[in-house]
Amino acid sequence: MQNLPAHWIDPDWPTHTRVRALMTSRQGGVSAAPWDTMNLGDHVGDWAADVHTNRERLAAQIGQRPVFLQQVHGVACVQLNAATPQGLVADACWSQDPGVACTIMVADCLPVLLADAAGRWVAAAHAGWRGLAGLGVSNLTKGMGVLESLWADIQRAGADVSDVMAWLGPCIGPQAFEVGPEVRAAFDDGSVQVQALFQPTANGKFMADLAGLARVRLQALGVPRVLGNDSSPQWCTVSNSALFFSHRRDSRGLGQSGRMAACIWLDG
Numbered sequence: 001m002q003n004l005p006a007h008w009i010d011p012d013w014p015t016h017t018r019v020r021a022l023m024t025s026r027q028g029g030v031s032a033a034p035w036d037t038m039n040l041g042d043h044v045g046d047w048a049a050d051v052h053t054n055r056e057r058l059a060a061q062i063g064q065r066p067v068f069l070q071q072v073h074g075v076a077c078v079q080l081n082a083a084t085p086q087g088l089v090a091d092a093c094w095s096q097d098p099g100v101a102c103t104i105m106v107a108d109c110l111p112v113l114l115a116d117a118a119g120r121w122v123a124a125a126h127a128g129w130r131g132l133a134g135l136g137v138s139n140l141t142k143g144m145g146v147l148e149s150l151w152a153d154i155q156r157a158g159a160d161v162s163d164v165m166a167w168l169g170p171c172i173g174p175q176a177f178e179v180g181p182e183v184r185a186a187f188d189d190g191s192v193q194v195q196a197l198f199q200p201t202a203n204g205k206f207m208a209d210l211a212g213l214a215r216v217r218l219q220a221l222g223v224p225r226v227l228g229n230d231s232s233p234q235w236c237t238v239s240n241s242a243l244f245f246s247h248r249r250d251s252r253g254l255g256q257s258g259r260m261a262a263c264i265w266l267d268g
Contacts, residue, residue: 004022004061005024005025005027005028005038005057005061006025006027006028007025007027007028007243008022008023008024008025008027008028008061009022009023009024009025009169009170010022011023011113011167011169011227011228012227013115013165013167013225013227013228014165015115015117015119015165016115016116016117016118016119017119017267018098018119018266018267019115019119019122019264019265019266019267020062020264020265020266020267021113021115021122021167021262021263021264021265022061022062022262022263023111023169023170023260023261023262023263024038024040024058024260024261024262025038025243025244025260026038026039026242026243026244026245026258026260027243028057029050029053029054029057030050030053030054031046031047031050031051031054031258032047032050033254034250034254034255034256034257034258035050035256035257035258036258038054038057038258038260039051039054039245039258039259040054040055040058040068040105040258040259040260040261041105041107041258041259042068044256044257044258044259045256046258055068058261058263062101062263062265064098064099064100064101064263064265065099065100065101066100066101066103066261066263067080067084067086067093067100067101067102067103068086068087068103068105068261069087069088069089069090069091069093069103069104069105069126070087070088070089070090071090071091071104071105071126072089072091073091073109073126073128073130073131074089074090074091074130074131074146075091075092075131075134075144075145075146075148075149076089076090076091076092076149077090077091077092077093077094077125077146077149077150077153078090078092078093079093079094079095079096079153079157080093080094080095080097080100080102081095081097081100082097082099082100084100091125091126091131091146092104092123092124092125092126092146092147092149092150092153093123093124094114094121094122094123094124094150094153094154094159095121095122095123095265095266096120096121096159096266097266098265098266098267098268099265099268100265101263101264101265102122102123102124102263102264102265103124103261103262103263104124104125104126104261104262104263105126105259105260105261106126106169106170106171106237106259106260106261106262107237107244107245107246107247107250107257107258107259107260108128108171108172108237108238108246108247108248109126109127109128109131109171109172109210110127110128110132110168110169110171110210110211110214110229111124111125111126111127111168111169111170111171111261111262112124112125112127112147112166112167112168112169112214112218113166113167113168113169113262113264114150114164114165114166114223114264115164115165115166115167115264116159116160116161116163116164117163117164117165118160118163119266120159120160121154121159121266122264122265122266123150123154123264124262124263124264125146125147125150126146127145127146127147127171127210127214128210129179129183129186129187129208129210129213130186131145131146132145132146132147132187132210132213132214132217133145133183133186133187134146134148134149135186145217147214147217147218147221148217148221151221161222164222164223164225165223165225165226165227166218166223166225166226166227166228167226167227167228168211168214168215168226168227168228168229168235169228169229169235169262170229170235170236170237170240170243170244170260171210171211171229171235171236171237172210172236172237172238172246172248173209173211173231173232173233173235173236173237173238173239174197174199174207174208174209174210174211174212174231175207175233175236175239176236176238176239176248177207177208177209177210177238178201178205178206178207178208179198179205179206179207179208180205180206181204181205181206183198183206183208184198184206184208187213193216194213194216197209197212197213197216209231211229211230211231211235212231214226237249244260245257245258245259245260
């Protein structure tokens, strides 16, 4: 993608030519501190006019209408089309139509982008640990997190999921994500693979690998090609303050943090 603002990410993955994607950084916008500068969140205390300008810059860059969701760390998903309004309560979305961009806001949570290899549909999910684990869903759907919910919604619509690839954006890294035993318990399926993604600390807590947990969930769904965030320090939102917003880092010292966005869409 040409002429991207500084440090915005053009995902490097072998998608169909119809599939386009990008991930913003905290740079390239107009917001003042502590939302400096490319804050896209309209719920974090930033000036509404600045958020509007930043969202307009994003739309101009991608040449599509980004559809922003009201994300609640849940598992609901929505199919987007030209008539979809802004602000629907959901944590995942997908589309078969050009003209709209599936858009996920993050500031430590993991953005997951999905693309059909034949370029027939694209999808995006907001994968914090609660949504990824499906915490709070009924016992009848226990273990169904936001990725499984999105996958089921795509299948119900009759879309082909036989050849899908994923890209993971920046999120809180395993060297920064300290969690309690309840988080480990929410994911623990008895497998060595999952248990290895929680490294015990001296205080009875664990250092968790959020991107690694998403890779496990995606592979279980039959998505063998997962690119992008490999859990290395360069992808950590907490550790890279010049590039990324981080709710855990910024809200403790500054009271609030901005939001970045990952977008995926189909060219006409």
